[in-house]
Amino acid sequence: MNDLILTTYDWVPEPPRGYVRDLRVRWALEEAGLAYRVETTPFEGRGAAHFEHQPFGQVPWLSDGDLSIFETGAILLHLAERSATLMPTGASGRSETISWIFGALNSVELASLPWALFMFAGDDEQSAGRAQFDPFLKARLSHLEKTFKDRDWLTAEMFTAADILMADVLRLVDRFDGLSDFPACRAYLARAVARPAFEKALADQLAHFAQADTERA
């Protein structure tokens, strides 16, 4: 078995802490019980070595032997193919999980991230952005809300990698109180973040950046 190496920033400012996308990968690794180590790349001054692993200059990426994988969706799918704790092994459950992985990233996050960017922005931009993106996001969440009426997780069978991605997407919506009209989505998120693997992943990310502060001081 190859060593798994997760690369994230060496440091980030306060606001994104707890939301840097290495969290999704840490969470999946903890759920799967796969050993890994963390390496870092500079947050300030992203060089050629960074872009070689991540063409958009983002984090994280995951090294697994000769493979260097970027995009959290691709990394979680890769880990799900290594561990039956993250995806059913049958064709139907596997296919359902993969559809929901893309559903989290290309249907929900595609609506929620623009919305969240406007929540960060100034008042004038915020109101224009909300006018455009509130209905877009709410339409997606109202469909998702129905999904959770009769199940705990996205696939009928079990908690999967898709739930890690969807829950992390919804965390950012909840940070700006965007789930108040969607009690089933909010209850789903609460179930997800109560998992010990999430708690460990979040604590590890926060400790990683706190350690970086100490080294800078």
Added chain:
Amino acid sequence: MNDLILTTYDWVPEPPRGYVRDLRVRWALEEAGLAYRVETTPFEGRGAAHFEHQPFGQVPWLSDGDLSIFETGAILLHLAERSATLMPTGASGRSETISWIFGALNSVELASLPWALFMFAGDDEQSAGRAQFDPFLKARLSHLEKTFKDRDWLTAEMFTAADILMADVLRLVDRFDGLSDFPACRAYLARAVARPAFEKALADQLAHFAQADTERA
């Protein structure tokens, strides 16, 4: 081998024609030379049967025997696992393709679709939205631009399913003249849409909706 059935709308108004997402699936099926047939779901009045296949009430979905797959990323990945014309079979090329599939949908389209929504919108909203999303989209495209300096397609080896998704994402950017500062992206898009499989897929989508007009008349 199971019959492949692609489901799309029975009709759509003029503006989205040529851009409805079944195009991505048609394109992949044509590249792979896989036989399929098209079924329809009502555009107006989306019922329970629709949401059973596509929880967000969108199109397309693909049936492959017992499997019903939603999200174009998941559908193209499924087809790529069936056909070596859409993804290299080696571990490295396969992994690179999957990273780029998510890169197209979660890094580029996540920036480009909000931008395009503002281009459709009224003047006031457009200027606020552009102020927010022009820099976001341009940052992503400037990174992508570098990728195409030394290669024709996203993975070094061959044209893949990731190129179908990325090219279709860029088509909508180009529709609003968003590629003028990115000549390598524009040249990439021109190479992609010159492929006979794209031309066939586009002609088939346009013919499908034109036929629907005839039946309504």
